[in-house]
Amino acid sequence: MTTITVTVNGVRYTSEVEPRLLLVHYLREHLNLTGTHIGCDTSQCGACVVHVNGVSVKSCTMLAVQCDGAEITTIEGLAQDGQLHPLQEGFWEKHGLQCGFCTPGMIMAAADLLKRNPNPSEEEIRHGLEGNLCRCTGYENIVRAVRYAAEKMAAMQAAN
């Protein structure tokens, strides 16, 4: 067992974990943050994407011990002060989800994409989300949702 200290969604946790414990299982089983999902066992589907120190990672492909000292954001921590993140709003407005299983990872990956490219074209969105699979939407409305968020975030920035 190894002791790790992590900050998840602004809350500090110190835990005893097996060195082999995957980050996704740490979040889901130890911290009960079950919004981060598991859709595959080969790092393809992206349902488990979270942010570690501000960068999107597939939490099924990282060990919990590698996150010692890290700041982690999961889907549960994305809305601030009861206010949905523009991406959450976009997915709702544009029907960017159906069963919702891929959605947390999709939103977290899209958040990282918009950080790197605040005004992505349709093609850039499609390529930017290649690490995330959705089986329900055909991606059409996910693209619209991300565009919605990009525009909203730009408008918010302009207003500030």
Added chain:
Amino acid sequence: MTATEMKERLVGRALKRREDPKLITGHGNYLDDIKLPGMLHIALVRSPYAHAKIVSIDASKALAMPGVVAVFTGKDMLDINPMPAAWQAAGVKNYPVPPRALAVDKVALVGDPVAMVVAENRYIARDAADAVEVEYEPLPAVVDARKAVEPGAPQIHEAAPNNIVFEWECGNKAAADAAIASAEVVVKEEIINQRLIPTPMETRGSIARYDAATGEWTVWMTSQAPHVHRLLLTAFVFGVPETKLRCIAPNVGGGFGQKIFCYNDMAFTMWAARKLGRPVKFVEDRSENYKYSTHGRDHITEAELAGTRDGKITGLRVKTWANIGAYFSTVAAGIPTTLYGRIITGVYKIPAAYVHVTGAYTNTAMVDAYRGAGRPEASYLIERMVDRFAAEIGMDPAEVRRKNFIQPEDFPYDNGLGLLPYDSGNYEPALNKALEIAGYAEFRKQQAELRKQGRYLGIGISSYVEICGIAPSAWMGGQGWGAGLWESANVRVHLTGKVVVTTGSLPHGQGLETTFAQIVADELGVPIDDVEIQWGDTQGTPFGYGTYGSRSLAVGGVAIKRSVDKIKEKARKLAAHLLEANEADIVFENGRAYVRGSPDKAKTIGELAAAAAVAYNLPPGMEPFLDETSYYDPPNCTFPFGTHVSIVEVDPETGHVKLLRYIAVDDCGNQINPMIVEGQIHGGIAQGLAQALYEGAVYNEDGQLLTGTLMDYAVPTAAMVPHIETDHTVTPSPVNPLGVKGAGEAGTIASAQCVMNAIIDALAPFGVKHLQMPATPERIWKAIHGSK
């Protein structure tokens, strides 16, 4: 709101989904999110061989590991029955061999579970599963349905000689033979509809809890049909009263058919929970889902289509080998028979048609319904053959379609294949609209120009019709379906005016909560936020057959409407009593009941609900409470239709296909929420075009699944799916009072052939007449260069 002001209708509006807030914030509560106190975890020991005898199983090392609670094998579970074979092919002998909870004595596919480890956590369970030593005696395997029924093929089940599950036919063989023998033109093709893996993003699983004091189970399951699973698991598998089991489907992360069926894990979690006295959880890994949960399609077909030189289709003869996999899955035989053969002629008037289907066991994963279920196979076949015929006689494929369409005045239309009559349709406007959006005539000119420059573009048309709202019970009974197919709903208006709807239908992405709430709010004239839709738990919802076959609106939704109608009827009686008027003079609109001509003295539905609930002053003989249940069994299925058009460019150097445009014009009757309908169409198309371009489950001859993970099985990413252009026509269904037909499967049913027809059109200069799916660059390159 004054009495004369109409409440704004919600039906027909693209309302945002009420399902979404929890899902976008990470509070979905899917199966694997559920934790029960004292819960144990199951890991399975699965066969690495496709076909083998189990010689011995030694669990001693596993049992010695700390944290391991028990190891069980198939022989431990002989006190429960195999899984049920609910839908067998109609009118013929079937040889159903469904799976047991765990394999006994022999295995029939890679991934067949032979033992289960139960441990304190999933890491320990998996470690221990690896420590179970199983000795096998490998046997020869067969994976191809046509080869499986040949003499000398490896025999998989003693109870199914020659690996035949059933041999079934429909249509008129003599007429089809004669039409083909006497035809001016006959086109013949071997058409393979490759095996697909449904791949809902959430894999499958079950959690079972047993209460020894009452002898009752609660099972949480990734299920599209919890009431049916409750019935099958109790009455058929465990032989206990149905009342001993409560099934709960929490949020389900996509189904696409794969979660309709009654699976072994539902049984072995129940068995282990009872045995151990602790709750147990089993959730598949993705690779387990790929190996053992059901697959779809997998047809090999020899098709012949006859016609005249001027484009009239005169006959169709089809011989299909349908791969059923290693065991008989719950409704496996109904898919390649009723839902395939009986709609093989699609949107065309074909005077003579005949279909023969052989269902075969092979050493592969079970095959059962996958989005569209039989109808995509039928639609792919006829639409490919019509294009093949058009090319043969040198006629525009759109023109051949127009020449053979069933005409509006032909409805209700009996296709002669043992289906109920097509309810309504108007096929040509949808075709014309799709072609107009595509700029068809202009494209043909451009295509000819570009070919001169060595660029190969193609356009594909797919006109489809499907069977939705699958019912009625009396007809489905005759199709071999082992039960009814009605749906039910209860509607209650509580004392506070809140409306609670319970339904046996259940969404797993379709947005039914929103769609149903829109209907109820309109019909009852209440704010939509006052309407709650409850589903998914057999305790508290009336029996329903579940959500599949695009039937939840056309059957389940209508049951809700009928319950609301009964509520209104009772409310009207109560209003007449309270307003001291004749019932005949009571008008009920916008959630208010009043005497005709006196809208100002109205009783609102909330007031009437309160009056009915407190029951201080009811008319003589009236029972308290506004609470009504309906069982709705429709008189017919519904038959949505449409035309899709796609444009591709093929690079002859690399064989790469670029999908330039995809246009969908669909007619699903009246639309309750157009945003949700469009979303269903998008998703369906992505799955169909993925069949055309990317996906295919591949087994080697030894029965090893070569596409056993998402690394090898090409579920498309966002960059592999084009922008989809949608439009629609509206031909209401006369079958039900909502005029709805269903939209969940249309996109998938229409799209594979739409893309394949475009690719083959692009390759026409190379003499390519047909190409099997998926149209990978390698396959296309070979088709081009093989023809030189």
